[in-house]
Amino acid sequence: MEDALLSVKNLSVVFKTTSGTVQAVDDVSFDVKEGEIFALVGESGCGKSTTAMSIMRLVPKNCTITGGQIIFRGKDLVKLKEKEMSSVRGKEIGMIFQNPLDSLNPVYPVGIQVSEAVLLDRVPRDEAWKKVVEIFKDVKIPDPAERVRSYPHELSGGMRQRVMIAMMLSRNPKLLIADEPTTALDVTIQAQILEIIKDLKDTFGTSILVITHDFGIVAELADRVAVMYAGKIVEIGSVLQIFEKPRHPYTQLLMEALPKITKKQGRLKTIPGSVPNLYELPAGCSFHPRCPKSMEICSKIAPQLKKAGEGHFFLCHREG
Amino acid sequence: MSDLLEYAVRKLIIGAFVVFVVTVVLFCIMQLMPGDPIQLISNPRIPPEKIAELKKHWGLDKPVYVQYFYWLFHILQGDFGTSITTGQKVITLIKARLPYTLLLAGGSLIFQYIIAIPLGLMAAYKEHSIFDSMVVVSTIIFWSIPSFWLGILLILIFSLKLKLLPVSGYDGLSSLILPLMTATLPNLASTLRLTRSEVLEVLREKYVSTAYAKGLSEKRVLIFHVLRNALIPVTLMFFLYLPWTVGGAVIIETIFSWPGMGRLLWTAISSQDFPVVQGIIFIIAILTVVSNIAGDIITACLDPRIRAEIRGES
Numbered sequence: 001m002e003d004a005l006l007s008v009k010n011l012s013v014v015f016k017t018t019s020g021t022v023q024a025v026d027d028v029s030f031d032v033k034e035g036e037i038f039a040l041v042g043e044s045g046c047g048k049s050t051t052a053m054s055i056m057r058l059v060p061k062n063c064t065i066t067g068g069q070i071i072f073r074g075k076d077l078v079k080l081k082e083k084e085m086s087s088v089r090g091k092e093i094g095m096i097f098q099n100p101l102d103s104l105n106p107v108y109p110v111g112i113q114v115s116e117a118v119l120l121d122r123v124p125r126d127e128a129w130k131k132v133v134e135i136f137k138d139v140k141i142p143d144p145a146e147r148v149r150s151y152p153h154e155l156s157g158g159m160r161q162r163v164m165i166a167m168m169l170s171r172n173p174k175l176l177i178a179d180e181p182t183t184a185l186d187v188t189i190q191a192q193i194l195e196i197i198k199d200l201k202d203t204f205g206t207s208i209l210v211i212t213h214d215f216g217i218v219a220e221l222a223d224r225v226a227v228m229y230a231g232k233i234v235e236i237g238s239v240l241q242i243f244e245k246p247r248h249p250y251t252q253l254l255m256e257a258l259p260k261i262t263k264k265q266g267r268l269k270t271i272p273g274s275v276p277n278l279y280e281l282p283a284g285c286s287f288h289p290r291c292p293k294s295m296e297i298c299s300k301i302a303p304q305l306k307k308a309g310e311g312h313f314f315l316c317h318r319e320g
Numbered sequence: 321m322s323d324l325l326e327y328a329v330r331k332l333i334i335g336a337f338v339v340f341v342v343t344v345v346l347f348c349i350m351q352l353m354p355g356d357p358i359q360l361i362s363n364p365r366i367p368p369e370k371i372a373e374l375k376k377h378w379g380l381d382k383p384v385y386v387q388y389f390y391w392l393f394h395i396l397q398g399d400f401g402t403s404i405t406t407g408q409k410v411i412t413l414i415k416a417r418l419p420y421t422l423l424l425a426g427g428s429l430i431f432q433y434i435i436a437i438p439l440g441l442m443a444a445y446k447e448h449s450i451f452d453s454m455v456v457v458s459t460i461i462f463w464s465i466p467s468f469w470l471g472i473l474l475i476l477i478f479s480l481k482l483k484l485l486p487v488s489g490y491d492g493l494s495s496l497i498l499p500l501m502t503a504t505l506p507n508l509a510s511t512l513r514l515t516r517s518e519v520l521e522v523l524r525e526k527y528v529s530t531a532y533a534k535g536l537s538e539k540r541v542l543i544f545h546v547l548r549n550a551l552i553p554v555t556l557m558f559f560l561y562l563p564w565t566v567g568g569a570v571i572i573e574t575i576f577s578w579p580g581m582g583r584l585l586w587t588a589i590s591s592q593d594f595p596v597v598q599g600i601i602f603i604i605a606i607l608t609v610v611s612n613i614a615g616d617i618i619t620a621c622l623d624p625r626i627r628a629e630i631r632g633e634s
Contacts, residue, residue, distance in 0.1 A: 086538070090535025103527055107552075
């Protein structure tokens with residue numbers, strides 16, 4: 001095993017709501033290695049964001065980590081006290097969120113918000129401010145000396161996401177979690193942001209965990225990928241392995257649903273049915289009601305992970 | 321900042337118009353009141369020439385709108401006329417009473433906010449905890465208590481049974497405690513509930529997660545990010561409450577024989593001393609307009625998004 005920077009082991013997370021408890025993350029395990037980009041893919045509600053928030057220990061109050069470990073550089077983050085956790089956040093693990101308008105405080109200029117992070121490292125005030133302007137330059141914000149004084153509402157979505165990246169970059173974390181970093185943005189801006197994230201990895205050696213529903217982004221960015229469905233990882237492997245030969249029927253369907261320029265015409269393929277209600281998960285394999293290849297056993301017994309190749313595993317009764 | 325100044329001036333012009341409308345309404349009420357002041361001070365034996373002379377002397381022979389402007393001119397100079405019952409200048413009466421009302425209303429508002437903000441923040445932060453439930457339940461109780469009943473209850477307990485505090489009147493700061501409590505408790509409950517719900521709303525915002533993700537301490541996130549945003553509507557309510565608290569002082573001042581403007585208004589209404597009633601209502605109207613404008617301007621100072629809107633308008 002290569003040295004894993006972050007290793008999530010058998011993570012289980014439960015939501016308590018008025019209508020009952022929900023297993024949002026069910027026995028999820030994966031590693032993010034030093035200097036790699038790892039993608040967690042799935043439909044909305046599959047538990048990928050909850051997994052990310054659990055790593056940061058920023059889950060809502062009605063949500064608890066019921067089992068498993070999150071080992072980051074030898075420490076189990078699940079066991080850390082709140083105070084110790086706040087020294088991990090930002091300093092060692094940074095996180096950017098889906099909607100860059102909601103993610104910035106509307107009442108402070110963006111420079112102040114970034115410098116707040118820099119100042120945590122006991123940098124003198126004027127130096128911190130200089131550093132903020134410097135990082136703004138790094139993430140390709142035009143007129144950085146001017147823009148630091150702007151309020152979030154005065155910036156475009158792409159600029160705001162750059163500010164978020166600058167903020168999380170400012171303390172040189174070892175790992176950056178990007179939760180749907182481009183979902184709320186235009187396609188051209190998306191490409192620019194992805195470019196910045198890639199640069200980041202190359203220049204600073206930051207490992208990145210990308211949460212997305214978009215296989216396009218996975219192909220663009222990631223080294224390895226895990227596909228999640230209804231709280232479970234159904235397939236995990238390198239991007240090459242998974243794009244070349246997806247083994248789980250769900251991954252196969254996701255691949256087929258990708259728009260292709262080479263195809264001449266016709267409607268996009270979709271996966272029939274919808275994300276299962278987590279309150280009443282189907283017995284056996286949670287995917288079997290939507291699965292075109294389901295067998296009798298699928299509705300009775302939950303499948304076990306099978307090995308398909310070096311570091312390539314999938315969760316299915318069939319041989320893929 | 322010049323945008324903000326322009327905004328303030330615009331608000332003031334609108335405010336001046338509102339005050340103008342209030343004076344028209346007040347004057348109309350005065351005109352519609354039954355009875356003629358000349359008849360009040362004369363009797364049928366006085367010859368008509370004398371009455372005409374008196375009317376001329378008081379300006380009552382002029383058309384109504386001339387009389388209005390004449391009256392407005394005096395009001396703007398602070399001359400509200402003379403009280404019918406006491407014969408004193410209305411402005412002297414108000415001037416003597418206003419500080420007591422401001423002491424009671426202002427003190428009550430300040431106390432409310434000093435107590436409500438930290439409690440509201442803590443209750444929201446520890447939502448569903450025992451502390452939070454206690455806060456929620458006690459605010460419902462205090463909010464439901466009518467102030468006249470609360471006032472009498474407090475007098476009963478602290479003045480008559482325990483003999484700790486004076487029953488009524490004004491005799492040093494110890495007399496302030498009971499009226500202040502009566503004025504504060506019900507409003508404290510609503511300010512507390514407002515603070516709590518605003519903080520709860522902000523806590524759900526994504527930028528709070530960002531603040532934590534940066535690595536900020538809990539305290540820093542709560543004060544610098546959560547409270548700072550939650551206080552914008554709470555501050556606005558301070559200015560909207562201010563005239564209400566002054567107006568609401570009528571009942572409390574009457575219960576405690578507090579020598580303030582509220583009780584003056586109460587006695588003036590009961591004895592139909594309309595120049596005094598007009599004077600006080602005019603002052604409350606001005607206070608309402610001014611504190612509304614102050615609230616708008618301070619909210620704009622606190623929230624850059626509102627400043628941006630103002631810039632968009634002008």
